[in-house]
Amino acid sequence: MADSIYALGTPIGRSAVAVIRVSGSGFSKGFIKFLNIPIDKKGSWLRSLDLGDFSDQCLVLNFPGSSSYTGEHVVEIHCHGNPLIVSRLLAVLSEFGLREAEKGEFTRRAFVNNKMSLSDAESVMTGIQAGSVQELAALEDFRSGLLGKKLSDLAEKITEALATIESQLDFSDEEDVGDLSVDKSKKMVGSLSASVESLLKNYQPYSAESKKKTVVLFGEPNVGKSSLFNALLGEGVAIVSPTPGTTRDVVRKRMFVDGIDVELEDTAGLRSQTSSDIEDMGIEMAKSAVEGADLVVYVFDSPEKVSNKTDGMVVLNKTDSHKSKVKGVYCVSAKTGEGIEDLSHAIGKAVRDDFDSDLVSERIYRGLSGVVALLKNSGVASDYYEQTSQNLRDSLVLLEEINGTFDNEDVLDQIFNKFCIGK
């Protein structure tokens, strides 16, 4: 019997509603009592769930039996999206003997229970792990078969080239099969390799780390970087104080800006006269953070100090106190929230990849890279077409592993259709 697992289905952080999913085959009595719903009945109920010191008005959705996502008994609890409520609710579930799901466990269970095929499961997993909107779009590309279409077009082209090469090997004694010049074969293989390369260029492998964008807040002490940091995140992470030099470490926090995974970094303010060695170290760390950043946001607190930077974004903070605006500069107040939303969108826009590339899984990328390597090594004059043919075959096998099938007969079919073979 599968044990009961739970997972937060919505992102961590403040939101209107948070969804917690539970899956298992047979729940504990305590949990059933806690939910206070007819446990065998499919439906939704509004319940005030007792979370100890307080309770929360939750929507409870019940999917008993096999038609659920995982094929097990699934319960969804929609509570208010306050991190405090969510964490308390999760703690309560643990007390009832449920455990937190491993990464992808819901999907794995769905697969094990025949609720989805392996490739579906794979694409859901990628979907869950997707780090950006672009990646989800690419995934859709793969699901909808757009990439599949491109790959099978490619396989078709390679098969065609293979048929041409094979006709030179198996049917060179046939009148109808003319000699293929090395130049022509080189050109043919070259154009194949170019089209795979362009595919590769447009389909980058998904790698969480490389897709995360680092945005660094930088500026003199006490311009309100930490306040801005907190305002952008919508929560209190960095310690804010009126004393300059409070932030000595680099404080990092992950946030999503318009679907892009962004790591926002708050740094120590720069000043020549520091109060301690620790602050010096903080400043050094700030400098290196700037070097590694995808985007530097320069923060100022008065219009007079604003200087234009070409290598980043300029923000004038504290509009609530100096009440002035500077053209071409993002004017915000971390305190009142004025302009924060615009700034957030602007950051998202600035870090978004400028090239129009889609993303695929590592597996597909590796396969395609292998094809490029094989093709680059083909069409050489000294191999008498033998190795070129082998490489084209091996390319098709690689493509087959990604998508579709390949058959020796396809090659022969093409030859017999193209040439009049037979003495």
Next chain:
Amino acid sequence: MTYIFDLVVIGGGHAGVEATLVGKRFGLNVALITLDKDKSGRMSCNPAIGGIGKTHLAKEIDALGGYMAEATDLAGIQFKTLNKKKGPAVQATRAQTDKEIYEKTIQKKLIKEGITVIEDEIKDFLFEKGQVLSAVGAKEEYKAKAYVLTTGTFLNGSILIGDNKQEGGRIDEDKSAGLEKFFTNLNITTGRLKTGTPPRLSSKTINYDKLEIQPGDEKETYMSYLGQKNQHPKQVSCHITKTNPTTHKIIKNNIKRSAMYSGLISGVGPRYCPSIEDKITRFSGKESHQIFVEPEGLNTDWVYPNGISTSLPKDTQEEYIRSIAGFEQAKIHQYGYAVEYDYIDPRNLDKTLLLKNTKNLFLAGQINGTTGYEEAGAQGIVAGINAALLIKHEDPWIPQRQTSYLGVLVDDLTRFGVSEPYRMFTSRAEHRLILRQDNADQRMFETATKYNIISEERKEIFLEKESQKKKIKKTLDTTKIKIGDKTKTATDLCKRNDYSEKDVGKIVKLSGQKFLETYYDIRYSGYVVKQQRELEKMKNLEEFELGLIFDYKEVVGLSGELQEKLNKTQPKNLHEASLLEGITPAALNVLTIHLKKIDAIRAN
């Protein structure tokens, strides 16, 4: 009267002869039963052995001690190396043979080896619980421990010329009757195939001045690894002529009278060997087709015009032949005809060519849907070896795709069946680069010595070659060359694309066949590693047993077609499943994961 043997081979064609001879090399008491002794080893189609892919088979038969290549060396009147400008893996020795010398050489060999050759027609098998107890002939009954059946085109064969249809497997010869009932009773699926021959002409009536001459190779080449100097009979040239628009017009005007187009023929013909009617219809844009004018022998005026096989009526054949340059006065010795015959779907066989549901009946040759002497001989030797192993209570021998064309042939036939007469092409071999015509001796040596089916002479020739190649390899290993600031060995250079075999040869001052073989052994050594890996992977796959999957409909992610196929075949393990047509690496993945699922459920 009832005769008793170890092995009975039925049919004296190219498959039957190799099966008989290898049975003898195993030390068995073998009988060959044939309709006509004097027609054993007959070349009923064109008088030639070898061709791209086919030579590879002939060489493997030879390396296992078979006789086809030796007979070719004794009967070959023109030798040519095909694909000379291509790499060594696809080069092939082709021999034009004297048809009469060839069959006489074979018949002499059978006598020399003390084979009991009996003229009779097998009508039925006495059969009990899968065991064939005896072969029932028109004259006598023959008991044996195992049987190899090679009926060629004689199973329900019919000969077609125009609207004339008569029973028979070869012109002027009866078909074998009665056996089709045996297969029907066994519930074996059969199909119908077609093949054709051109009209045979008299060389005395051909104007050779109008033909292009095509001489053989200047350098003497051999089909067999035992080939010796001055072994070949007198060497002659072939000739080339071609059809023209007039020829095509004559054929087009009469096409409805061709047995192929009048609906008389239901069998499927080979795409790589189309009739002239087919060529003209399918490639109507072509104004002419080449014809190779091949002599059938030194002491005969029969000529085989290769490229114009037909089933047109006789008068049309006369007319179109005479429209061809050089054939204006040609006399037709024998009209072209199509042969239609039954074949057994080779998916009814296991990889030893044993007929499933039987314990001791092997099938080889054209009966399995193949075409060609070499393909037939290859199956003959595989069936013969396995029949002998069965008789000796030893494990069967299954040639592998990774190491031989025999393996490719047997595997293709038994896994995929055929949709047209099956001919070998090098493109069918995934491991083509290392399956060369010059290294079949090396590839077959282990098997040949294990079963002790090759002569001492053959062993010595091979071992001598190997020791010479070893010396060459040592020279290549120890010759150092400075390229830029790096020192490389000549062996390193063999693998590089910017050094040809000639460049390396110059550096080490070596040339010749054995140097070339060594060079290519090194050059393609990466593929040997790959092949090894594949064999290992195959063994790994064998460890995943599928016995716990009772219904493949439960396996999510498999196509309905595959689910059905797997349910029908019930493979024992993943390796067997991987051999099924349509099974992709992705499908294997799905199966592996399903097995893990089963494990997980069982563990819980």
